[in-house]
Every structure is written in C-alpha cells, then in structure tokens.
Amino acid sequence: MAMVPIPSLFSLSFSLRHFFVLSLAFNVTLILRLMLFHQTQPFAVTNSNTRLLISSSPPSNRVINLDHGDPRVYERFWRQTGDKSTIVIPGWQFMSYFSDGSNICWFLEAEFAREVVRLHKVVGNAVTEGRHIVVGTGSSQLFLAALYALSPNDAPQPISVVCASPYYSSYPSMTDHLKSGLYKWAGDAESFDKEGPYIELVTSPNNPDGHVRRSKVNKSQGFLVHDLAYYWPQYTPISAPADHDLTLFTVSKSTGHAGMRIGWALVKDEEVAKKMTKFIELNTIGVSKDSQVRAAKVLRAVSDSREQGNSKDSESFFKFSHKLMASRWKQLRLVVDRSGLFSLPKFSPAFCTFFNQVLEPQPAFVWLKCEGNVVDCESFLRGHNILTRSGIHFGVSPKYVRISMLDTDDNFNQFLDRLSAIQSR
C-alpha cells in the first residue's frame, strides 16, 4: 500500500507544525486502513484505500468523503415537516406483486403516479400530458431499462451509447458490466461519427459540471435519453417544461430520499414504455410498493409546501433547498476566489419560471479544477483527507474532480475549512 501522497508543490515549505499535522494524518489513515482493509469500497470509483467518513476521528484529520452524492443536506427540512411526511403501513397492505393490471406499468402505484404529475405541474419542469409513467428502483434501473427498450432486437452489432464528456462516471460501467450484445458504451458524443442507430444520453443540468445541455450528436437515427435528475429549482433555473421522448427523474436528488431507490421515467412512445416495464419485470419483478407509497407522501408534502406558501409550520421545500444551496455556493466561491489553486465552472444567470426571477445555477456537485502544477487533483485533495471523484472517471483530465455539495452541514464546513487551509499556505 502506498503512502498518502504528499504534493511536491508544498514539500519544500514545511514547518515543523505542518510535519506534525501530516504525520498525525498519516497515522490515522494507517489505522483506518487496517480497520477497513476487509471491505469493498462502497459506491465509489476511485482507487483510494481510505474509504470512509469515520466521525469518531479527530475533526481536523478525519476523512471527508465527498466522492458520492449522498443527499444528506435535506434531512433537516424533513425533520421539520413532522407527521406530514410520515407513512404508516400495516403488515397486510401492498402484499401483491401488482398495483394496477390495467396500466402498462402494472407495478406502478396510482398514488405515486398522481403525485409525480402534480409535482411536475407545480414546478413546471416537465410535460406529463401524453406520457406513460414507468417507475423504477432509482433512475439507475430506468437508465438500464431505457437502453434495453431502445436497442434494436435483431441488430448484428450492439447499438452505440454515447454522452458528451464530462459524463456521469457510472454510465460506462452500467452500460458495459454485463457485456451486453444489445448495447455498448461508445464514449464521448462529441467525437462519435459511426453511421446507423445510436443512443445519446443528455444529462441536464449535467453531472458532474452543472451545465445545461442539449443533444450533441446531430444524426438521423439517434434515440435520446434525457437524464433530468437535477432539473429542479434548487439546482438550476427552470426555463420551461421539458418535453422529450424519454426523460428520467429520481427522488434521490429532488427530495433527497436516496434510500428509497425510487425514480420515474416519462415516456412518449407506448412500445418503449412496455419494453421498459418488461425489463424491470425481468430484472426485479417490479418496484418496492412501500417506497412508492412513501415517495408519494414525500412528493405530496413538497407540492403542498409550495402551494401553502411559507408559514411558520410549512416552509416551501424548494425555498428551503434553494436558500441552502445558495449559501453553500456563496461560501465555496469565497474560498475558491481567495485561492489561486482552484477554479470553478462559469454559469450564466437565467430566468427561473418557478421562482419568477433571474437566478444563477447552483449545482449539486462542484466541478473543481486544480490550477497550476497539480496534475492529479483527486490525489492532491486526498492528501488533505478530502475524498473526491477524479475527472478521469468522467472522461476528462485528472486536473478536475467532482465534489458533492449535498453532504451534511458538518462535512461541508469541514471541507471548506480544509480548502481554505490549503490555499492560505
């Protein structure tokens, strides 16, 4: 096992105090490694052996894991809502595989579907008229269902799956892990020039960099999958209701309920909706009823909170989350601006139909670039006990990293403190 890398940039200017802090960090890391040696790295793509946020470690040395986008920031809102978002399920309910045999998506709970339609109307971020709703075990399952549904059945070669880089780091492995003969990852959409049918993934706002996106490949035989996980008012100005053939959403990023594993697709074509449903049938024979019912309750609470306005008892979810993201981005910009070491993407403000004003994007992830001589930004930050995801996993240079903006207040503040400490050196 290699030591925690010490960036050469700073190795010359070490004071004794710096050496002491680093040596302590090294020892803590070593202990952590021994403790965690037996385990796999949960839900992360980096090769770091230092995996976990151990909250019992001294605050200044513990590892801050911002590699994944666990949306823990919203917990405070949901604590405030009290019973409005509580579900009670007796043992005899929702025992059947079926929700509604007359629906194409026969495992879709009607209550959940109703709240999805209502929330899109309240937010104005997607057209639901003339769409079939397909529920999935998170939008990951729906992404796979879409690949299955859009792949030609009898093609001699697998269909190409592309996305403009930087693209969501899981797309390549999700597409290729089973070596499917139906579809195959073909990399960056910008450089794609094969003839014939293809699937293009359009993530908007984009994960990792937060930019609003449109399709990049301009060919006739393309199927588009719009992954709009982050097209919600707290992250980006809502410009118009999305009106695409196949659109994916998830509660993980909208309300912060990642543990529910609930996503939904809005699908124009009936045959595509049927094939996506078939995939989920073959994959998991439907989707947890308990989580669908809980998601319905949570979405209802979000819509209600908007419609009831801001009283002491019921703060609007999107006002709460927008304010929170705005505050985090403001603090982050201050820290980054003071430093000459890092840079952030530039965003243009735009009119948000939801908040009825011109607003700046404030993405769920920071797409941070290490400026200057630092070649591997992820290793560099790991040296400061900040776990991030390297740009190489998103199809670009290791000078970039993706950092979650959705973690707990405690972790976010620690992260800012460390970032400040690096640059004040």
Next chain:
Amino acid sequence: MAMVPIPSLFSLSFSLRHFFVLSLAFNVTLILRLMLFHQTQPFAVTNSNTRLLISSSPPSNRVINLDHGDPRVYERFWRQTGDKSTIVIPGWQFMSYFSDGSNICWFLEAEFAREVVRLHKVVGNAVTEGRHIVVGTGSSQLFLAALYALSPNDAPQPISVVCASPYYSSYPSMTDHLKSGLYKWAGDAESFDKEGPYIELVTSPNNPDGHVRRSKVNKSQGFLVHDLAYYWPQYTPISAPADHDLTLFTVSKSTGHAGMRIGWALVKDEEVAKKMTKFIELNTIGVSKDSQVRAAKVLRAVSDSREQGNSKDSESFFKFSHKLMASRWKQLRLVVDRSGLFSLPKFSPAFCTFFNQVLEPQPAFVWLKCEGNVVDCESFLRGHNILTRSGIHFGVSPKYVRISMLDTDDNFNQFLDRLSAIQSR
C-alpha cells in the same frame, strides 16, 4: 385474434345450457379483450390475450388468473396481527444511500440482517454462520447478481447456465434478455455435457413441480446457486439447515410480501458477496431501505409468533400457513382424484424438524398434468377461463401446467368449482 378455443373433446356432448354458458363466456372475453387491448401482459409468459381477473364479471365466467404466484393467501394472517407488523417511517429517516459502510453489502440494513439470521435459526432451514448476507430487490435481482458474480471475467465464451427441467420459466429469459457475453442459458441440466465451468441452478423444493432437488450435473467446474424460495415449513418438510455456497431466499414466498421486493442471499465466499454487491450497485444503487425495514418487522413478527406459541392473540405464522396449504391441497386432491382427466405429482412424506412430525409436501404451485387426449393443457383450461402457465415454458410438454395455490380464497374456490365442473361432465 383467435376465438377462445373450445376443446374438441367436449364439443360433441354439448347441451343447450353448455352452449349458452360458453357463448356468454365468449362475449365477456371479447369485451375484456377490447377493454384490455392496449395493455401489455403483466408478469406472465403465456400468449393468452385474456389477461386479468376482473372481479366485476359474473362469478361463473370471470377469468381466474393462476398463471403467476401472487401470494395473496397470506393477507388474512397479517390482518390478524394488527400493529405488530405495522411500520411507521418519518420523512427524515433512511434518506442516505448507505446503511453500513463497514459491511461488504453496504446497503444492507442491520435490523433486516438480524431478523434474517434469527428466522433461519427459528425455522432451522439454513445455516447462517460463516455467511455474508446480500439483500436484493427480490430474489430475481440476486439471481442476476449471482450470475454476474460467478461468471469468469475474461472467458472467451459466456459461461453456461443450466437447470434440470422442469425449471422456473423465468430463468431462460432472465439469463438471456440482455444477450450477455458473461453467461448464457444452456437449458436442461440433465442433458448438459459441455466441458469447462458452468452455473447450475438448484431450486428446492422445485418451482414448478414441488420436488426436493439436488444438483444434477456432476462435473468439477460447476458453481451452484440454490434457489430456496420455497424451503419453508408451510410448503415442504424441513429436513436440515441448508448449507450451500450460495443460497437465495425471498419474503414473497416465505411471508407473502411480494410487493416489498425483498430477497436475500447467504453467501459463503467473500469475493462472490462483493461481486454480487457490486452488481446491485450498478443495477439499482442498493435496495429500498423502507422495504428492508418493513421486511425486518414482518420477519420479527413471524419469529415472535413461533416463539410465543399459539395464543388467541398470536397464532404462529407457519401453523396458520401450513394448515391453510394442507386444506387447499386436500380439497384439490379430492377434486383431481374424482376426475380421470388430470394427475398430480406424487410426493413422499418426510420428517419435518420444524413441526417435529412426518408431513407431506404441499407446494405453492400445482404441477398439473392433463391426461388422455388433451395435448395442450394450458389452452384446455383457458377454455374454462382458468389461466395457467404451460409446461413448455418450463422446458417440458404442454400436457403440463403450473397453477398457483397462493391466490385468494375466492379465486381458489372458483378454481376448484371449475375443475370439478369439467370432470363431472
């Protein structure tokens, strides 16, 4: 669209009354078809266009759908348990992707894992010591995770997946629907004679026929997956704790909570458990926390009901379900025995360590054979508005059908009435 087939066997002995009933049935079917024309066939493999149980139809003509194994029979028990199996989840709980980062299966709820271990101890149907528990979105997802985990990464050819026929009808399509380069369905284990590594599925008691099974292929390079979904006291005598490398269970068939989509695998090899976890991460980024917590509560209620014995307030779940299955099988045998048209599998009684007595198997499905001239048993029963699943989907003759024994009392009774009516002709 073809008419509902009228079996030629009976077409000569028609009375006017029979004709009237059939004509009525035909018209109802036609209306149903028009009503249901737009939908896919939920969770079924037959080609019938008559899909659904429409309870508003006249009782004697409505379609009884026993094609799938929806475990609705247990609802009554869970209604009796009252609050003991009710869960309450506030909006702020279980928001994270993670359950326990120190566990190989990082999305496994500790509470659920504890109740799995306890229930296996109470029932005596599986060794849990020295096993890793991997939770899945039903055992279907775990089946796919097992294929992924057991397939060699770098083999030039996909590994063969086999199972002795009659095998669970979904195994071939689940294995092959993505045309994976890792694994490939290779049919009946009895006739498998390829050299090299293979995966053998051992379903015991078997779906569809209820027989206790062991591995059939006797070669050195086999990986075994034991699907023990039905190895519970209500279905089969418990002979000993199962002690295999990789064993699958599900709440759908044990407690009847199919809508939860919760299954679990007991896995000996750490690397296999890691790879299965990785599959579920790539497939659905974990498993619904809500359903895991609910499953924990339900499993606890089952274990408690056994340990508290039979009081008026707390009937033992397995006594309840065993009694119920015994009564259904007794009724069914009476009807089948009186008829010369059908036959059932023969089972040997065996000592059950759970009930401490010699008992007969009473499977979750009837594996019914049409004797005599009927070649296509599924079509034959469909002509009597009983939807079943043909033997051809299980790799054997269409003289066989699989019929669910787990549907509602009402449907089961209707089914028996119709079966009696056929033979009393």
